Amino acid sequence: MEFTRRDLFKKSAAITIGAAVSHWPPAAGDPLPSWNDGPAKTAILNFVQATTDRTNPKFVPEPERIATFDQDGTLWVEHPIYAQVVYCFSRVPAVVKARPELADVEPYKTVLSGRDEAIGKLSTPDLYKILAATLSGMSVEQFESNVKNWLANARDSRWKKRYTELIYQPMIEVLTYMRSSGYKTYIVTGGGQDFVRVYSEETYGIPPEQVVGTASGTTFGYDKDGQPFLTKDPKLLLNDDKAGKPEGIHLMIGRRPYAAFGNSIGDQQMLEYTKAGDGERLAMLVIHDDADREYAYGPAQGLPDTKVGTFTQALYDQAKSKGWTIASVKNDWKRVVS
Amino acid sequence: MEFTRRDLFKKSAAITIGAAVSHWPPAAGDPLPSWNDGPAKTAILNFVQATTDRTNPKFVPEPERIATFDQDGTLWVEHPIYAQVVYCFSRVPAVVKARPELADVEPYKTVLSGRDEAIGKLSTPDLYKILAATLSGMSVEQFESNVKNWLANARDSRWKKRYTELIYQPMIEVLTYMRSSGYKTYIVTGGGQDFVRVYSEETYGIPPEQVVGTASGTTFGYDKDGQPFLTKDPKLLLNDDKAGKPEGIHLMIGRRPYAAFGNSIGDQQMLEYTKAGDGERLAMLVIHDDADREYAYGPAQGLPDTKVGTFTQALYDQAKSKGWTIASVKNDWKRVVS
Numbered sequence: 001m002e003f004t005r006r007d008l009f010k011k012s013a014a015i016t017i018g019a020a021v022s023h024w025p026p027a028a029g030d031p032l033p034s035w036n037d038g039p040a041k042t043a044i045l046n047f048v049q050a051t052t053d054r055t056n057p058k059f060v061p062e063p064e065r066i067a068t069f070d071q072d073g074t075l076w077v078e079h080p081i082y083a084q085v086v087y088c089f090s091r092v093p094a095v096v097k098a099r100p101e102l103a104d105v106e107p108y109k110t111v112l113s114g115r116d117e118a119i120g121k122l123s124t125p126d127l128y129k130i131l132a133a134t135l136s137g138m139s140v141e142q143f144e145s146n147v148k149n150w151l152a153n154a155r156d157s158r159w160k161k162r163y164t165e166l167i168y169q170p171m172i173e174v175l176t177y178m179r180s181s182g183y184k185t186y187i188v189t190g191g192g193q194d195f196v197r198v199y200s201e202e203t204y205g206i207p208p209e210q211v212v213g214t215a216s217g218t219t220f221g222y223d224k225d226g227q228p229f230l231t232k233d234p235k236l237l238l239n240d241d242k243a244g245k246p247e248g249i250h251l252m253i254g255r256r257p258y259a260a261f262g263n264s265i266g267d268q269q270m271l272e273y274t275k276a277g278d279g280e281r282l283a284m285l286v287i288h289d290d291a292d293r294e295y296a297y298g299p300a301q302g303l304p305d306t307k308v309g310t311f312t313q314a315l316y317d318q319a320k321s322k323g324w325t326i327a328s329v330k331n332d333w334k335r336v337v338s
Numbered sequence: 339m340e341f342t343r344r345d346l347f348k349k350s351a352a353i354t355i356g357a358a359v360s361h362w363p364p365a366a367g368d369p370l371p372s373w374n375d376g377p378a379k380t381a382i383l384n385f386v387q388a389t390t391d392r393t394n395p396k397f398v399p400e401p402e403r404i405a406t407f408d409q410d411g412t413l414w415v416e417h418p419i420y421a422q423v424v425y426c427f428s429r430v431p432a433v434v435k436a437r438p439e440l441a442d443v444e445p446y447k448t449v450l451s452g453r454d455e456a457i458g459k460l461s462t463p464d465l466y467k468i469l470a471a472t473l474s475g476m477s478v479e480q481f482e483s484n485v486k487n488w489l490a491n492a493r494d495s496r497w498k499k500r501y502t503e504l505i506y507q508p509m510i511e512v513l514t515y516m517r518s519s520g521y522k523t524y525i526v527t528g529g530g531q532d533f534v535r536v537y538s539e540e541t542y543g544i545p546p547e548q549v550v551g552t553a554s555g556t557t558f559g560y561d562k563d564g565q566p567f568l569t570k571d572p573k574l575l576l577n578d579d580k581a582g583k584p585e586g587i588h589l590m591i592g593r594r595p596y597a598a599f600g601n602s603i604g605d606q607q608m609l610e611y612t613k614a615g616d617g618e619r620l621a622m623l624v625i626h627d628d629a630d631r632e633y634a635y636g637p638a639q640g641l642p643d644t645k646v647g648t649f650t651q652a653l654y655d656q657a658k659s660k661g662w663t664i665a666s667v668k669n670d671w672k673r674v675v676s
Binding site for chain 2: 063066140184193194197201207208209211215217218219220227228229230237238243244246247250251252253254255269272273276
């Protein structure tokens with residue numbers, strides 16, 4: 001976790017953000033070279049082949065081919081803490097600089113202390129206070145610039161890589177394969193819609209308009225020269241988690257997905273909603289069970305629930321009984337973090 | 339205005355909705371054959387040519403080519419009453435059948451009376467009551483089915499055509515031309531997002547996920563068989579009118595448009611926001627000044643403001659002074675309603 005104030009407006013930083021989409025093209029012949037042969041890989045291949053073959057009764061016309069992907073824990077690493085939360089902590093000094101009276105007020109005081117143990121114990125309401133304070137009050141362009149600069153400079157604590165490099169190569173291959181098969185790929189994340197949109201195109205090949213996330217409103221206004229601009233405000237419009245995911249999909253896309261990918265209880269309703277549609281549907285649950293190459297978390301691994309990416313035995317049982325596809329990081333993925 | 343209760347679940351009706359997108363392809367060589375030569379046509383052609391030519395300093399990379407179109411009064415006829423309001427009135431008998439206690443309660447009583455003069459005098463709050471009652475409480479699939487059936491059967495009072503046939507051929511050509519030039523076309527309407535999504539693809543070639551409109555929430559739940567479904571609820575999430583249009587564009591698209599088309603004070607902020615972007619931007623205001631072929635309304639035509647499509651002298655003056663392109667129905671369009 002880093003709290004150093006940086007040169008947040010260094011324009012050139014933006015272009016250094018990873019080019020993950022292009023540097024691992026799938027090998028010819030096998031669109032999923034980072035997947036081990038097994039039921040998960042077979043399920044993806046069979047689903048795409050069936051739904052794109054005009055002679056197959058499971059054929060889906062191209063405009064209806066929508067696939068939705070959770071981000072944290074499904075497309076990139078979510079442990080030990082969501083990247084966006086690290087970003088928000090990193091912005092606290094700037095918030096306090098603009099409003100010095102907050103320096104001695106909780107939860108800002110604890111974040112400024114830099115004491116990881118105390119920060120780890122912040123309550124959820126305190127965390128929301130920090131999110132609201134650091135994700136609102138600026139123009140949408142200023143926010144984008146702040147995030148780009150942070151992404152270019154921040155490194156995770158374990159791999160010492162940029163967060164946009166901590167993406168799962170097997171899932172990048174699924175995104176690329178589905179797009180090349182006429183699927184429109186969407187991120188549907190509990191994370192901030194504006195945050196993820198900053199890097200989604202360069203990192204995943206997913207344009208901002210195909211990112212659905214937790215979203216607050218903006219307020220239209222004019223600057224002193226009469227130029228219109230949008231200010232990010234703290235009012236929550238869409239809590240894109242759990243039941244909010246299918247609700248967000250309806251709001252932002254307006255079609256039920258044919259395929260959905262998730263890894264936690266936050267994705268349960270999206271997977272249920274997807275699987276309940278007519279015809280062939282794919283619902284995939286990624287299981288994090290590889291402590292050596294990444295992390296193992298959730299009761300299926302004999303570990304207690306954690307604050308992020310909550311995975312329960314009930315979700316695992318539901319996946320088994322409802323015919324969802326289970327992808328084990330340990331058994332199904334040849335590579336994990338690129 | 340029609341209040342007859344119809345067979346709302348007649349499946350075959352859906353396929354009879356107009357195929358307007360395909361039956362007037364632009365002639366080879368001129369992408370805008372229904373436009374008279376003049377400054378408006380020239381402005382569109384010059385804008386598209388400049389922004390799609392790699393050697394031009396005004397070039398815009400394809401992923402950033404976003405064009406937004408108001409619907410009522412910009413893509414289809416809005417006078418004498420918004421089609422969606424006619425739809426909502428037509429649903430009042432079904433609402434009252436399900437809740438008989440409303441039959442003697444205003445504003446339902448007035449709508450049920452069928453007296454056009456009294457209905458025309460309903461206050462805005464009363465109108466909102468009717469919209470909320472007729473646009474919520476059902477599953478999203480039921481709503482889609484209701485709208486499809488209504489569209490297949492309803493006819494406007496002047497031309498005796500389906501509402502989806504009352505589209506402006508010159509604007510259909512603009513949509514087609516911009517898409518063939520790599521622009522992603524969006525509807526950004528004050529009308530209901532779910533309503534417009536039902537017919538946007540067949541009518542305009544715009545898929546549901548590219549319709550931004552006034553949107554209420556949905557609530558995720560399970561039916562008696564445990565199947566998940568979404569119910570439309572009355573809580574407003576986005577009032578996609580005036581300042582709500584750029585706010586809605588940010589929420590749903592996340593990029594500032596390069597071109598925007600509107601016709602009323604509801605579009606002012608969208609046009610301002612578009613035009614304020616860097617580089618070349620096109621902001622077009624359609625002026626309804628042709629009472630013979632369509633309608634003439636607003637102070638520029640010496641007519642009082644009306645309840646729909648409000649157009650003011652101030653908006654006209656702003657368009658002139660800010661370099662927006664003005665398209666006169668009378669002078670710029672060879673055809674009006676297809």
